[in-house]
Amino acid sequence: MKLGVIIPLCALFTLTQQVASRDRCVCELTNSENVFPHDKLSTVDDSASKCNSNITPQKTLELESLLLGLKWRLPQLQEDVSILEREDDGELYGVVSLQVIENELTEIKKLIKKLNITTWEYQRLTTNTTKQLEDLRAEMTELEKYDTLQVVKRQQANERLTKDLDQCRTGLNSTSQPTQPPQGTCPHGEFLNITGPRVYTAGEYPGSYMYGAWGRDPKPEAGKENWYWLVMMTSSDKYSNYVRLYSSLSSLIVGVSVPGNIEIHSSNPTTNTIQGPNVVMYGEALYYNCYNQDAVCRFNLTTKTVTTLQLPKGTRFNSKGNFCHLDECYPFTDLDLATDESGVWVIYTTTQDFGNLVLSKVEEGEPPMLNRTWHTSVYKQGVTNTFMTCGVLYATRYVNKDVEEIFYSFDTSTGVEKFNIGIFINKMSPNIYSLNYSPVDQMLHAYCNSHMVSYKILFRY
Known part of the structure; x- marks a missing residue:
């Protein structure tokens, strides 16, 4: 048994056997490696402890x-x-x-x-x-040189593999659930994570329009359950006067629109045309920021008529309350429209709220009505985008050109705010100019630098 221990150590030690007498064997071990710096390790441990005590x-x-x-x-x-x-x-x-x-x-x-x-x-x-x-x-990089058997590297590799395996299991366990639950409840369970992207396409006009939005109507007409809509800012990256429809995801990807454009007005920009990229469709109607107004417009795609919903006095508009990060603000994103299982929402800010996000429920009708309003504690210009799922508002922020973080949530049923969500979105382009959640298939549709990208939301059932 002793021999089995000594043999692997030959890589580290030089073995010399001396026979001192007939009944005693003496082995002299000479260490060929540098002495491990225990004092440096102790210093590193002390420094780490101080950091933990300082940051609380x-x-x-x-x-x-x-x-x-x-x-x-x-x-x-x-x-x-x-x-x-x-x-x-x-x-x-x-x-x-x-x-x-x-x-x-x-x-x-x-x-x-x-x-x-x-x-x-x-x-x-x-x-x-x-x-x-x-x-x-x-210092830790220097100490890793003494890990000649690569124990630390193997341990790190095992941790990465375990994390990837857990994410894979989570993805395999996800299934779809029906839409239209009562407000304040969610049939899907807790918002767990985001996977993807599932779709990444330049669509019909590759590289032509930087700002826009796309998605699905959560309450479509019969026969249009698989249709998609697309709105692009076609004038100065700020305005648009039509919505473009596609009969399937494949049609959108290859750029074949059988219905073509449904025009709101022949001129662009002018009264009732679209201002800013934060647009949604619900119940065969397009909801958006009315041109040059602190109001929501509702364009009925069937009758081609527009009705308006005036927002509270002091609402910021005309690029005075945009989504931003440290390097850039997204122009004319004062109003963000969102859909979820219960209908349409509008997210904005007012002078009375000192720039914090305000959330209001929009009720269907011609004209639409403003229902209950919630006031949050998160500053709008510290946010890059928002979206709704199951009556919960989520806000994102810019991390770097590759990653966006969902960091904040506000539950309208309980009034509870959280600033530590910590769900990350892998971006295909540096900026996400609009985010729309589709309760039909629990997908998150993003418009990024003229590209359309979609992600799957995973819920804990």
């Missing part, structure tokens, strides 16, 4: 609490000033109200000062931690 959830909670305090105090100050303007009698009431407003301003200044200090500390902490992580990476 409590750090972010402190910043969030300060921002939340400002969020509530600023509207209160605005309301108090409005009351003073309406009811000031020039005497005692005005003096008392001014004193209250002065106290509120003092508190807000203190909050802002503390927020500035906290933000500066976070920036310094981020810079220091980034440097520490780079040093740790370099």
